[in-house]
Amino acid sequence: IFYMAKKVILCICLWNICRSPIAEAVFQKMATDNGVVDKWVIDSGATSDWNTGSTPDARGLACLRKHVIETDHRARQVTKEDFMTFDHILCMDESNLRDLNKKASSVKNSKAKIELLGSYDPEKQLIIQDPYYGSDKDFETVYEQCVRCCKAFLEQHS
Structure with missing residues (x-):
C-alpha cells in the first residue's frame, strides 16, 4: 500500500558504494x-x-557533502522482489544492464523497466564510469552526470 501512489526507482551499480548511492542521493535531493x-x-x-x-565510498560521501547532500545509505544487493516492486531500475553501465536483465528474466512478475541512467543524459554520456579506481575528479564527474540524468528523468516522469 505504501508504494501505491508513488513512483519507485532503484539505482544500481556493481558494488552500491560509489555510483548508485550518489545517484540515489542526488535524486532524493532533487525531488525534495x-x-x-x-x-x-x-x-x-x-x-x-x-x-x-557497507557505507558509500568516502570519496563519494565527500563529493556529496561538497554539494550539501547527505546520505545514510548502506549497500545491499538487488533482490528478486525488487523487480516486482520497482517501476524503474536505472543502472550505470552495460555490465549492470546485462546482469539485471539476466536476473529479471528469472522473475515471473517482473514489472521494472530496466535501463541505463545515462540514457537520460542530455549530453549523451550513456555510460557512468565506475570512479572506484579513479580520483576525486572522477567522483565529481559521476556526480555531474547523475545531476543531468536525474533532472531529465524527473522532468520526463513527473
Missing part, C-alpha cells in the same frame, strides 16, 4: 528541492554482494 519527494520512493543497490552493509 522540487517539492515532489512524497511522490517518489528512491533506493539503490548492487548487482554483486561484495559490500553488503
Whole structure:
C-alpha cells in the first residue's frame, strides 16, 4: 500500500558504494528541492554482494557533502522482489544492464523497466564510469552526470 501512489526507482551499480548511492542521493535531493519527494520512493543497490552493509565510498560521501547532500545509505544487493516492486531500475553501465536483465528474466512478475541512467543524459554520456579506481575528479564527474540524468528523468516522469 505504501508504494501505491508513488513512483519507485532503484539505482544500481556493481558494488552500491560509489555510483548508485550518489545517484540515489542526488535524486532524493532533487525531488525534495522540487517539492515532489512524497511522490517518489528512491533506493539503490548492487548487482554483486561484495559490500553488503557497507557505507558509500568516502570519496563519494565527500563529493556529496561538497554539494550539501547527505546520505545514510548502506549497500545491499538487488533482490528478486525488487523487480516486482520497482517501476524503474536505472543502472550505470552495460555490465549492470546485462546482469539485471539476466536476473529479471528469472522473475515471473517482473514489472521494472530496466535501463541505463545515462540514457537520460542530455549530453549523451550513456555510460557512468565506475570512479572506484579513479580520483576525486572522477567522483565529481559521476556526480555531474547523475545531476543531468536525474533532472531529465524527473522532468520526463513527473
